[in-house]
Amino acid sequence: MEAKLLSQYRGVSSVIRAGQKVTQKPKSSQVIVGVLARPADNMSKFTDPGNAYKDTWFDHIAINHLSQTLQSTTGIRNNKSGYDSLVEAATAAAQSFNPKEQQEVVLRALEKAFPLPILSLIRTLTPQSKFGRECFAIFTTFFFTWLIGYCQVKKSEEDGKTERNVVHIKKCRFLEETKCVGMCINLCKMPSQRFIKDSLGMQINMVPNFEDMSCKMIFGEDPPAPADDPALKQPCYKMSCKAKQKHSMDCSS
Structure with a gap:
C-alpha cells in the first residue's frame, strides 16, 4: 500500500479503557496525521544494543516527571522506572489511541508538565x-539531552547570513x-512543533532522518506543508517497531 496523509479535525471521540467508555470532546482545530502504510524492510543496522546513557539525578527527575505526566494524561499506568517507564507510557498511548488522539494527549501532557508562568x-x-x-x-542542548540524546548546536545560513x-x-x-x-x-x-510555537511563540521544524535516526531541530523555521513533509510519507520499521510488539496493529494508521 502507498503511504497516505490525512488531515483530520478534532471532534468527539470515544476511547475504551479499563472496561469503561470515556467520551472526549477536544477543542476544535486541525490536526495533521501521518499515515504510514508500508513497513521498511532493512533494520539490520539498528540491531546494536544502542547507546549507553548515563542519566544524572536531574535526568532521572525530568524523565520521571514527564513519564508520570503522560501516564496521568492517558490514564494508563506502568510499574517501570527511568527511561523505560517513559517509553512504556508512550507505547501504551500509541496502542490505545489513534494518531490524532495521540497528538492531543501529548499536547495536554506537555501543558501539564511545564507550568504556565515558566512558559510565559x-x-x-x-x-x-x-x-x-x-x-x-x-x-x-543543555536541558533536554535526557529526552533526545546527545545533541549540539549547528549553524544555518540564509541570504548570506548565519546563525x-x-x-x-x-x-x-x-x-x-x-x-x-x-x-x-x-x-x-x-x-x-505545535507546543513550542503555540506556548513559547517560536516556530520550529523538526526533521527526523529515519535512515540513521538522527534529527534536526530548526528554530525559527516553519515546518513544510503536510503534503510536502517527507517525514509524513515515511514507512515504519517492519521488524522491531516497539508499538507492534505483543499487539497486532498498524502503529501509524
Missing part, C-alpha cells in the same frame, strides 16, 4: 529574533528506543 517567562525573554532562536537552540539556530541530534534516544516512525511523528514531532 521564556516567551517574554526569548522573542522571535536571532538572539531568541539561538537561545532556544542552546537551551535545548546558530539548529540543534543536531546525532541519534534520537526516543526513536532509538521505540523504533517506530508513527510514534516519532505523532508523539514527538507534530505535537512538539
